[in-house]
Amino acid sequence: MNDCLFCKIAAGNIPAKIVYETDLCCAFEDITPVAPLHILIIPKKHMENLHSMDENDSPIREALFSAISHLVEKNHLTQSGYRLVINSxxxxxxSVPHLHIHLIGKRSLQWPPG
Structure with missing residues (x-):
């Protein structure tokens, strides 16, 4: 999508602090973090939200969750915990009509959120 902020980041047209990348997804630091660790994980293919995925997108789903697992391990969150958020x-x-998963951690998070 030509005017999508996250598509532009994934394509390298807008700078971002990329912390993980594969052919199918990438992850970068949120520019307005709500915790010491706040990373956005996105598919490189434009999808407005989770419901935009279909059965043909299984490799993308797998890539997103693989990215999450990698980032959780890399940031030593398995013991302390973390939160995943998908706003739709x-x-x-x-706020951005492109599927993205927030990985939030490295501080105690409250419940309920919002």
Whole structure:
């Protein structure tokens, strides 16, 4: 998608601090972090939200969760814990219409969120 912020980041047209990348996905630091660790994991293929995925997107789903596992291990979060967040739509406060997963950690998180 030509005007999608995250597509531009994935293509390398907008700078971001990339912390993980494969052919199918990439992860970068959030520019407005809510915790000491706040990473966004996105598919390189444009998808507006989780419901945009279909059965043909299984490799992308697998790549996203593989990225999460890698980043959790790399950042030593397995013992202390972390939170994954997927916002969808207006009520879900999705700010960029491109599927993205927030990996948040390295501080105690409260419940309920929001």
């Amino acid at each position: 739509g207006d009520d879900g406060q999705q």
